[in-house]
Amino acid sequence: xxxNFSLEPLKAxxxxxxxxxxxxxxxxxxxxxxxxxTQIQNLVAHRFAALKENKRMEFGPGILEKLITAFCDSPYIxxxxxxxxxxxxxxxxxxxxxxxxxxxxxxELILSMQTGFNGPAQGSLEYLAGEWIETLTRRMRxxxxxxxxxxxxxxxxxxx
Amino acid sequence: MNGDERALVRxxxxxxxxxxxxxxxxxxxxxxxxxxxxxxxxxxxxxxxxLAEELFRGLCFVLGIGETLPDEAIETLAEADFDAxxxxxxxxxxxxxxxxxxxxxxxxxxxxxIPNTSLTDTLASIRAFQKRYDYLFFAHxxxxxxxxxxxxxxxxxxxxxxxxxxxxKNLLTESAFIGRFPVKNAIALLGKASPDYIGLHxxxxxxxxxxxxxxxxxxxxxxxxxxxxxxxxxxEETLNALPPAMRKARLTDAAQDLxxxxxxxxxxxxxxxxxxxxxxxxxxxxALEGGGLSGVFWA
Numbered sequence: 426x427x428x429n430f431s432l433e434p435l436k437a438x439x440x441x442x443x444x445x446x447x448x449x450x451x452x453x454x455x456x457x458x459x460x461x462x463t464q465i466q467n468l469v470a471h472r473f474a475a476l477k478e479n480k481r482m483e484f485g486p487g488i489l490e491k492l493i494t495a496f497c498d499s500p501y502i503x504x505x506x507x508x509x510x511x512x513x514x515x516x517x518x519x520x521x522x523x524x525x526x527x528x529x530x531x532x533e534l535i536l537s538m539q540t541g542f543n544g545p546a547q548g549s550l551e552y553l554a555g556e557w558i559e560t561l562t563r564r565m566r567x568x569x570x571x572x573x574x575x576x577x578x579x580x581x582x583x584x585x
Numbered sequence: 586m587n588g589d590e591r592a593l594v595r596x597x598x599x600x601x602x603x604x605x606x607x608x609x610x611x612x613x614x615x616x617x618x619x620x621x622x623x624x625x626x627x628x629x630x631x632x633x634x635x636l637a638e639e640l641f642r643g644l645c646f647v648l649g650i651g652e653t654l655p656d657e658a659i660e661t662l663a664e665a666d667f668d669a670x671x672x673x674x675x676x677x678x679x680x681x682x683x684x685x686x687x688x689x690x691x692x693x694x695x696x697x698x699i700p701n702t703s704l705t706d707t708l709a710s711i712r713a714f715q716k717r718y719d720y721l722f723f724a725h726x727x728x729x730x731x732x733x734x735x736x737x738x739x740x741x742x743x744x745x746x747x748x749x750x751x752x753x754k755n756l757l758t759e760s761a762f763i764g765r766f767p768v769k770n771a772i773a774l775l776g777k778a779s780p781d782y783i784g785l786h787x788x789x790x791x792x793x794x795x796x797x798x799x800x801x802x803x804x805x806x807x808x809x810x811x812x813x814x815x816x817x818x819x820x821e822e823t824l825n826a827l828p829p830a831m832r833k834a835r836l837t838d839a840a841q842d843l844x845x846x847x848x849x850x851x852x853x854x855x856x857x858x859x860x861x862x863x864x865x866x867x868x869x870x871x872a873l874e875g876g877g878l879s880g881v882f883w884a
Contacts, residue, residue: 481633482634485622485630491630519631522631527629532628
């Protein structure tokens, strides 16, 4: 009988992710943010789709918990756009991981996304996915090790 | 598998096999998760799929899990403690690394005094194997440039250090055989068989073994590695008169005669030469159809 290397999520992984996100609600309620059971299931389903799309594999409960912790106090997120923003941030995260050539840890990348989103992007996911990540990855590729996580995005950014 | 499977009282039913396979898959997945955490130093929750696949192959190698599992192996793995099994696998690899070093030193010391760039480059590359071999994560890889072509290649299915050990053992078998011939005779023959034998990626054993079998067929002294045009013609006529199956038998008989003349004690060396003689048969069949043996034996 063959040993198969399956990329499909295990049932246990899915329920682990759901449980972790339900727990997050306790923390985010004070910011007026809460995910319904359906929204959580949707986010988890999109997590696996995003991983597949970006040709990545993840074993633990996923990155959503960390994203929620980092972004729940953002002035640009409210209950109305909460789920949609998380969906987009999750997708961008896995995309950025590939773009950054595995040179950024999860925490570094989240910090960078948070800095961009709350700073120059002013809550614009489009800006974050475009100019911000372009600048960041350009620097990663040209400099490799000597990067800094916070930087301005003015015209002189090209000097990096 | 590592050969530690227990014999089953009865074969597994389909349902039992599936249940155990599912348990193994779950355990493997959890173990892969643990290894990937260790690999990323807990810095990254996700990995590119290709990297995850490589980590998976590496841990399967250390755990001794092949691509297909017989029932006995399924039974053992379903109950196995993967942490303990991995630690045992690592200990096995460490012992094998000492063996690689020993084999490599012997290979260098017994290297025939015949210049060949790909052989010396390959041995130089294997020298750094110990430093480059990442047995904790990529034990299935062979971090060396193995450019030299052996007469009988080591099986690619082996992977990692097992492949390298098999490769070095085959090289030692070839070197021991080549070492039975005076260097000047071997060099003279190689000059005829492949004028750029130093720079080309050719195997040194094959032409020497073929010629030695040819000389034996002609009733001469194999160590000379020398055949006249008349002798090649006579071999051609003798073999041409035989049906293909008999031709093959005649070649293996000649190889066995050679083993006796050289007093080759090692069964491995004898089997190696006889396998080569068998592989020579289709080449000879084709050469005879093409009109002559000049590309197989050299006058």
